[in-house]
Amino acid sequence: xxxxxxxxxxxxMGGSFALAxxxxxxxxxxxxxxxxxxxxxxxxxxxxIDQAAESALLAVSGSDIVxxxxxxxxxxxxxxxxxxxxxxxxxxMDVGSTKRDVVDAARRVLKERVGAxxxxxxxxxxxxxxxxxxxxxxxxxxxxxxxxIAQTSPVLLEKAHAVWTAIGAxxxxxxxxxxxxxxxxxxxLPHLLAFAYFTSxxxxxxxxxFLALAGPGFRDFTRIAASDPAIWRDILIANRxxxxxxxxxxxxxxxxxxxxxxxxxGEALEALVTGVSHTRSHWRMGAGKNLKK
Amino acid sequence: xxxxxxxxxxxxMGGSFALAxxxxxxxxxxxxxxxxxxxxxxxxxxxxIDQAAESALLAVSGSDIVxxxxxxxxxxxxxxxxxxxxxxxxxxMDVGSTKRDVVDAARRVLKERVGAxxxxxxxxxxxxxxxxxxxxxxxxxxxxxxxxIAQTSPVLLEKAHAVWTAIGAxxxxxxxxxxxxxxxxxxxLPHLLAFAYFTSxxxxxxxxxFLALAGPGFRDFTRIAASDPAIWRDILIANRxxxxxxxxxxxxxxxxxxxxxxxxxGEALEALVTGVSHTRSHWRMGAGKNLKK
Numbered sequence: 001x002x003x004x005x006x007x008x009x010x011x012x013m014g015g016s017f018a019l020a021x022x023x024x025x026x027x028x029x030x031x032x033x034x035x036x037x038x039x040x041x042x043x044x045x046x047x048x049i050d051q052a053a054e055s056a057l058l059a060v061s062g063s064d065i066v067x068x069x070x071x072x073x074x075x076x077x078x079x080x081x082x083x084x085x086x087x088x089x090x091x092x093m094d095v096g097s098t099k100r101d102v103v104d105a106a107r108r109v110l111k112e113r114v115g116a117x118x119x120x121x122x123x124x125x126x127x128x129x130x131x132x133x134x135x136x137x138x139x140x141x142x143x144x145x146x147x148x149i150a151q152t153s154p155v156l157l158e159k160a161h162a163v164w165t166a167i168g169a170x171x172x173x174x175x176x177x178x179x180x181x182x183x184x185x186x187x188x189l190p191h192l193l194a195f196a197y198f199t200s201x202x203x204x205x206x207x208x209x210f211l212a213l214a215g216p217g218f219r220d221f222t223r224i225a226a227s228d229p230a231i232w233r234d235i236l237i238a239n240r241x242x243x244x245x246x247x248x249x250x251x252x253x254x255x256x257x258x259x260x261x262x263x264x265x266g267e268a269l270e271a272l273v274t275g276v277s278h279t280r281s282h283w284r285m286g287a288g289k290n291l292k293k
Numbered sequence: 294x295x296x297x298x299x300x301x302x303x304x305x306m307g308g309s310f311a312l313a314x315x316x317x318x319x320x321x322x323x324x325x326x327x328x329x330x331x332x333x334x335x336x337x338x339x340x341x342i343d344q345a346a347e348s349a350l351l352a353v354s355g356s357d358i359v360x361x362x363x364x365x366x367x368x369x370x371x372x373x374x375x376x377x378x379x380x381x382x383x384x385x386m387d388v389g390s391t392k393r394d395v396v397d398a399a400r401r402v403l404k405e406r407v408g409a410x411x412x413x414x415x416x417x418x419x420x421x422x423x424x425x426x427x428x429x430x431x432x433x434x435x436x437x438x439x440x441x442i443a444q445t446s447p448v449l450l451e452k453a454h455a456v457w458t459a460i461g462a463x464x465x466x467x468x469x470x471x472x473x474x475x476x477x478x479x480x481x482l483p484h485l486l487a488f489a490y491f492t493s494x495x496x497x498x499x500x501x502x503f504l505a506l507a508g509p510g511f512r513d514f515t516r517i518a519a520s521d522p523a524i525w526r527d528i529l530i531a532n533r534x535x536x537x538x539x540x541x542x543x544x545x546x547x548x549x550x551x552x553x554x555x556x557x558x559g560e561a562l563e564a565l566v567t568g569v570s571h572t573r574s575h576w577r578m579g580a581g582k583n584l585k586k
Contacts, residue, residue, distance in 0.1 A: 073559070123506065123508035124508065124509065125508075125509070125510065128574075142508070143506065143508070145506070181499075182499065182502060182503055182506050183506070185494060185497065185499075185503050186494070186503050186504075186506055186507040186508070186511050187507070187508065187510055187511060189490070190490065190510055190511055190514040190515075191510065192547070192550055192551075192554075193486060193490060193514075193547065194514060195550060195565070195566050195569050196543060196546040196547035196549075196550050197482070197483065197486060197543055197546070198569045198572070198573055199546040199549075199550075199565065199569055200539070200542040200543045200545065200546040201478060201479070202568065202569065202572060203542070203546065204478065204542070206474075206475065206478075209475060210475055210478050210479050211479075211576055212579075213416065213436070213438070213475050213476070213479055214479040214480070214576075214578065215416035215417065215418075215435070215436070215479070215480065215578065216417065216418070216578065217418070217480055217483055217484065217516075217517045217520075218479050218480060218483055218578075219578050220513040220514070220516045220517070221483040221486075221487060221513070221514055221516075221517060222483075222573055223510075223513045223514075223573075224510045224513070224514060225569050225570065225573040226570050226573035226574040227510075227570060228570065229563050229566040229567040229570050230563060232566055233559050233562045233563040233566065234559070236554060236562060237554065237557060237559050237562065240554040240555070240557065243554065244551060244554060244555065246493070247547070247551055249493040249496070249497070250489060250490055250493045251544075251547075252493065253489040253490070253492040253493040253496065254485070254486065254489035254540070254544075256489075256492075257485055257488060257489050257492075258485075258537060258540055261485075261529060261530065261533040261536065261537060262533070262537065264530060264533065266366070266526050266527070266530050269526045269529060269530065270522050270523060270526040272488070272492065273488050273522040273525055273526065274522040275495065276488050276491045276492055276495065276518050277518065277519050277520060277521065277522050277525075279491070279495060280491055280515055280516075280518040280519035281421075281519040283504055283507075285507065285508065285509065285511075285512050286505075
């Protein structure tokens, strides 16, 4: 399918993409670049990439598919580094968790070449960052959201569908705006809440005792609080307007529950929790239909 | 070790305790009572109990160990039903997630017989309630918090340690007050937050689309929102003072993060998240030592 994958950013997301393309026989050769030479070297030793490139531009040179797998705040600078080689014979994609800012950067930097870029957000991840955690199955059975714009090349958009589908992912299209609003609600706000909750625990003098006593509910509720700080700094800042709107809604819902507790209204509390518990019990990741039965 | 276990409440917690005692050969016979006759019958058909009792009192009659596995708000009425048979030759325990209210009820109802009751809280659970989800390994490698009071019989307290240890759990003692403060922080508040967050999603007109897009982070963060409404109504109401204190702290921590987002302070945000991410990455359930390295 492709001769050469140029990988810019050899971390968890980029490394897993490289492994998956290789396993599926979709690419002959992988050339990788990372800001840190030790990361690139590790990726080469692990067989995630075949060759290290000395710059992002050199990773693009000779490639017919390029994946930008860098923190979203680095999108602008990465586009600047490679823009002279951006052309519609090459499929360019990213893996960023926010899309409006990425699309803005693409428009701003790539200008009339923006059509070669197909913005992508794979709904997957691990709380463990780094190429050492790269996983050939990271994208398997997961959703990939593509957020094309009017200028996006239909040929490359089709190729993007094909490559993600070929590694076992399920592709769906949205506008960048709808994407960012939805992911503020279902992903970014939960991260903010998990960070805030864990912070409030650590701020108490009994925090060590608390952490020693915590059980499986705590473990799952706080798993995302272990997420990579640099990546989440960028996501939260980039999508802050939508996230703050969602946080406001959340505070409202919390306030209602708090008031019911204060007033000791057991029946009202049970009524509020019953619908939630029922809906969550029947929810399945990636199902999306018939949820409110 | 015991001749007969009297099980009052044949749900997930009670059923799992019965299965574990049987498997470990700690009890010859199990007699069970549930408010709903169909639950008791199901437990009998599943082999969780050997015989159904027609009342809580009859489940205690002839038993040398009794487990109250009912929602915490039912503790008072259950003690009233059995108090005439409460005596220091029998080990009485509960499995409630709150302890001050349970101990208060025991003092109030059992009076001078309160020493026969050893308050217990196993740190385990599932979002799936009911005897059909009973699991012989539910308590294995999990912590059990015992909250004895001055009157608690030392002999029965020792027996309580022995029985939980024999089914693979790790036993620890705390005061009822310290227990309730700690679990408000590490268990009850996360449930309240998960309920509030899920509510705020359901209240939006795009909720179906949101739920269809949600990924593994959302799945884990909201798992506890599927918890049993009646059980959590009781826990949240019983421990509301401590929970509201913890919620106040949480709102403070969330407010700081929101302000940093509003001010677009990427570095400050990263600094705040880094300590949290590091500590959570190194946390292991039940470890409790050397967490802040």
